[in-house]
Amino acid sequence: MSFKKTFFKNVLVTGGYNYLSQLIVFLSSFITARLLLPENYGLVGLITVFTNFISVFADSGISLAVIKSDYRHSYHKGMDGLALYIGLVLFVLTSLLAWPIASFYDNHALILPAIVLSLTFVTRSISIVRGALLSKSLNFNDIGKITLINTIVSILLTILLAYLGAEHWAIIIPQIITSIISIIYYEHKTNLGYHLYPFKYIKIAFRHTRNSIQNLLGFNLVNYWSRNTDNLIVGKIYGVNELGIYNRAYSLLTLPLSLVTGLMGTVLYPSLKKLNSEGGDINKEYTFVLKVISIIVYPIAFIFIMFPTELVSVLWGKNWLEVGTLLPYFGLLIFGQSLLSTTGNVLVLMNKERNLMVSGWFGAFFTIAGIAIGAYYSLQGIAQFYSLFFILFVLPFNMVYIFHNAMKFKLKPLLLFWLPIILLSLGIWLSCYFEHSGAKLILLLMMLVNLIVSSKNEIKSIMSIFMSKISSNRSSSY
Known part of the structure; x- marks a missing residue:
């Protein structure tokens, strides 16, 4: 069985349980948010x-x-x-x-x-x-x-x-x-x-x-604080109520990351390990996975950016409406973080844990800097500058240092994939900051068109796999 078919089979098995679990968590939040x-x-x-x-x-x-x-x-x-x-x-x-x-x-x-x-x-x-x-x-x-x-x-x-x-x-x-x-x-x-x-x-x-553990630990330590300095600052400066608001908003960011990239990563590492032992092309299959992820997370980001207050109101009621002011900026983070969060698995497989650690240090510095600057202004400012610094510094650095230098991806295909995402994300950030709904919608539609065009081969491949599965099920039923 090919890598793609085996990969999607395992994703569907794991995803069936994970998505059902997350659906239960999501529905239960209607109750717990009120209790x-x-x-x-x-x-x-x-x-x-x-x-x-x-x-x-x-x-x-x-x-x-x-x-x-x-x-x-x-x-x-x-x-x-x-x-x-x-x-x-x-x-x-x-x-x-x-x-x-x-x-x-x-x-x-x-x-x-x-x-x-x-x-x-x-x-x-x-x-x-x-x-x-x-x-x-x-x-x-x-x-x-x-x-x-x-x-x-x-x-x-x-x-x-x-x-x-x-x-x-x-x-x-x-x-x-x-x-x-x-x-x-x-x-x-x-x-x-x-x-x-x-x-x-x-x-x-x-x-x-020892070497693998040390490098991974070095990455995880700085990566943790790059993702949690905001919680520390909010809790210390703004108090437990505001931290509860912020954590609720952040949970909506981590939910799709868990559902999509967490799921993909769980299956991806052992699957690529098996592919590598068989002499397969890791970069080719990993590119396929990245493009699939970008398509899956788009609708989630779209809702966060265009309808944040409506979403929060329906889910958790009036006690949590302040969450809606943070969601557009966390929605922007979904695009980049969903793609970068799987790189660790591939770098470990390629014995390049040190590259992963350096990437973590760089990302942590600019993430923490953005959070610290935003905290000077407001709770919303933390989300705003967190996402802005991620788009301006973390994404371009990883495009060059991780994908080009460490993983040896060719530069031209990388630019064709990443540059539109970075530039459109920056434009959407500006439209959110200046509260221009029309510009947000236009830029989001441009992002969708770009994702579809750049991933047309991957979409065809996915459709082929599922059509083949449907045909085989029909044949077995006769």
Whole structure:
């Protein structure tokens, strides 16, 4: 079976579960947004700025190293032990930092929730290698099942606890329960065993993957703060209510990134690993995936940019209308971030983790600079300058440094694909800033025409794959 057919088969399997899970989350937000207030989400957001940063160390590239390597059971057990020890250290570290974190925000109600939430470092560390083994074997059916199960459990618990008046605990407790469910399910499917090998196995396993882990960790650390400095600044300067508003808007940005690029990335890395081992053309197939992503995310960005207030009003009601002022700028970020977010998988596969780290540093500098400048003006200013600096600096740099220099894409096709996206995105940003609806619509339509023209071969290929699938299903039914 060709790469494209295998890739889309796995995407559809994983996507079926993921999209159903996200649909459940999306529909449940109608209820949770009315049971919980912005300050409830904001309080948890204050904690997760730090706990999510510390969680960067939890995986440290372990899952990608397991997928990439050709080592067997002893190596997997060594990496499993490494993940667990890291999880335990992070739990202790976060518990010790709970008081300083609360003091930073001058809110000591954060101490106990921070300690409880840090338990997830231990529980999730046990799932890292087991989940990676399922991905390595392209067993996306089981990965999708546990995603769906955890989503349903989490939503039901959140609604129940919120109804009972648990406030922020309704968001925290389900995270611990679902991480335990993942451990049980993954172990049942992989049979890796809970017995820890001696420490020497952990040292040997780490030695074999040290360079890869170090470079990935270097990228993840700076990439985290490039994506979360805004939460830190909003929480510190504007307070928990505004952070709840900002987080709700940002969740609408991460939702399509999770649904599209997160899904694609989950399937892409092990699929490209298999293609590479068979001597296939990685760049050709990766270009195909990028163009498919650009077409899929366009309608989402269009709605965010053209109808932000209407969307928020329908979804969550009047308590959240301020989210609408941020959405157009996050809608612009969807175009660029959805395309760049998959580069890490390819660079790791090509043993160019250092290029990934340098790209992360560059992007973090300009992202944080934009957020800091925007914070001087307003909450909306953060979203405005965040997206502007991403368009002006991060996209052009990655076009040249990552795609041309590191991945060896030819410059002319790159310019034909990226320049229209960058220039049109800048024009849309200006029309949003000056509130010119007519210009926004015209530029968005130009973006659509550009995407269709540049991706016509990919569209034909997709249609061919699906028509072939339909024909084969019809034949088998007779």
